[in-house]
Amino acid sequence: MRTTPVVRRLLLALVLALLVGPAAVAVPAPALAAPNADDEGGTKKLRDALEAAARGHIDAQRKLDASVKRQKQLAGELGDVEKRLSALTEQAGALAARSYRLGRLGPVTMLLSSGSAEELLDRVAELELIAQRDDRALGALGEARIQAATAKQAIDAEVGEQRRQVAVLAQKKRDAERALATVGGGTSGGFVSVNSPLAKPAPRNADGSWPSESCSVDDPTTSSCITPRTLHAYQQARAAGFTRHTSCHRSGGGGEHPKGRACDFSAAAGGFEDRSATGGDKTYGDRLAAYFIKNASRLGVLYVIWYRQIWMPGTGWRSYSGGGSPAADHTNHVHLSMY
Structure with a gap:
């Protein structure tokens, strides 16, 4: 029976191994398969x-970061509202001072001070425009005050949220350290x-969380x-x-x-x-x-x-x-x- 070169080489290697012992044949150690659950240690x-x-840490950190960002936005909005509130307050003060000096022009006063019916109508129209402008200014002032108070409440809420998330972060760190204490830590x-x-x-999701x-x-x-x-x-x-x-x-x-x-x-x-x-x-x-x-x-x-x-x-x-x-x-x- 004729043998191929590959078979002859294998037979020769087998004979050499039998003659000089297993140590003479160097066989590289094969790479192992991936560790299984038991091999990798830890329970x-x-x-x-x-x-x-x-x-827990990742979730709390994301919420903390989002709250800090939101607080910064609210602080900017509050700053803008307070600037507008200051200007409106000054304007309202001017209106109050004018009203104190001149008083409101009532119907009798307008009648007595008007030279004609046409002049009276002009005075009535002028007075109405002034009243509308004053009402808008006072309304804007009230709205600005409400916006400022709302922004301050929102900032206080964000500060509270940040305190809560910092506490969660501290707790999750303690949890991790307690678990790791059994394997070094x-x-x-x-x-x-x-x-x-x-x-x-x-x-990521729109709020920064992981899907x-x-x-x-x-x-x-x-x-x-x-x-x-x-x-x-x-x-x-x-x-x-x-x-x-x-x-x-x-x-x-x-x-x-x-x-x-x-x-x-x-x-x-x-x-x-x-x-x-x-x-x-x-x-x-x-x-x-x-x-x-x-x-x-x-x-x-x-x-x-x-x-x-x-x-x-x-x-x-x-x-x-x-x-x-x-x-x-x-x-x-x-x-x-x-x-």
Whole structure:
């Protein structure tokens, strides 16, 4: 039986392996599949707590920002009203002074001071015009006073809203710190770079909030689905040069993966490996994490986990211990969770 060159090479490699032992044949370790829910460390309770705290912070911050913006607009409107009110008050004072000096011209006075019926009619018409002008001025003054009072009440309401949202932000920060205390939680240097490129912002609602999204678009990294905002973040990262292997949707477990709102980005060029990233792979992960942090408000980032650290909008970078393995400690991949 004749053998092909490929078969002969395989037979030769087998003979050599049998003669000199398994150590003589170097077989590269294959890249691992994406971490599963159990591998990634942290409990469902922890992931749910982190999601709730991050979402609460983002919502409260948006409301606070909107209230501050609204207060600034109201202050400008109040300033304009107060200027008009000052001018109208001065005008009303002049009218009052004139009325005090001359008194109102009554019918008897007009009759006595008029030389003829025609002059009397002219005086009546003139008096009517003056009365109409005075009434308009006084009406505008009253309206301006009402507008000023309304603007002040609205500003007071916005200040109250801001106090409430600041309290919510403080509470959400405490919630996050309490949840993270079980997996480290101490402050850390984190990964930040002013040189990170800017991402194209994801669409928002008219009031600045994030649209509610479901797992409705094809996941380019698996055969399942992700949300449009998650797809946008994935595409923006790739456009910025972060093109190494990524896995987004994953069934089972808690967190955002099953909802299509999370992606794992391998640090190694060949895919997920069961070892902590070093050298260029570590630098790649550092840069990717910094990219997502710089663009968190543009993309709708809930939190990022990388190299035993976690970033959340209310806490910044904190230490994070997932259990000791490269997958659980996120030392072989960057985890991104989306709003």
